Amino acid sequence: MVTAAPHTVELDDYLRDMIRAVYSAVDTARPHLADDPKRVDQAIEDSEEVLGTIMAGKVDEWLE
């Protein structure tokens, strides 16, 4: 059996959690586009923060 690359599972788990956070923010906000702009703004802000963290790509810090 081939040996997996280091941190394969840890990176997978980390990204899965981050992706779920964005899905959750977006899916929670969508039904409130017309009636709760603050909630939508918060979801967009949260998504920007999570996606910004992933875009920064500081893998070593994520897996500490």
Added chain:
Amino acid sequence: MAFAEKIELKDFDKMDQEYKDLLSRIITIQSDCEIGGPHLYVEHILPTAPTKAFQLVVARTAAEEIDHFRKMARMAGDIGTDVSHVLRWSNQERYVEAFRTHITTWEGFAVFGFLVDRVGKYQLDEFLDCSYVPLDRAVRTMLPEEDGHIDFGTNATAEMALKGGESKERAQKAVNYWYVKSLDMFGNSGGYRSERFREWGIKRRSNAQAREEYIAEVNPLIAKMGLEIPDPIEGRLYL
């Protein structure tokens, strides 16, 4: 006669070194393309999309593409290939030239979905029923999301074209930019590696064949929007 066996992770170590190298290479490049998309548009388009609903679409789209990266990265890691370096890469370091830029306009984001995500679907389609079963399984979960990105981009581009005037001009400019990039994404028509991928059952079509099928699909869509089909040769890097 192309390789017709089906390979699971447990069989990977027994495979010929050429197969291992080709599979590792293609999963690495696919990983880079999946994370390359969000790197093009999250920074500029998420904060500036025309409506809050569209901002949520951009966030969801980026998260889905990152999830595609995650699946590819896991598959690469499982066969001993670490692709985490592409998370740190700047856009200028990407394997595929189309991703070495930034999208700064809404029409750019829309046309990217219309044309480039459609190439992404062609690339994923290549792996359906391929010899490496985990790859086949993964792309089947990714394709419906890619269809969603393509539909959004196609509809948004069509709406901009339908408005006419400056809106249509902006859509045409974005189509002109991304059309040749899209055609280049299929790679060289006569590449040696393209033939080896098919020999090992990793891909189904040659680069040239996939590009021709893409052109046959996308040109009528551009024409139906009332936009001009760009020159398929001018500005191309790979023929």
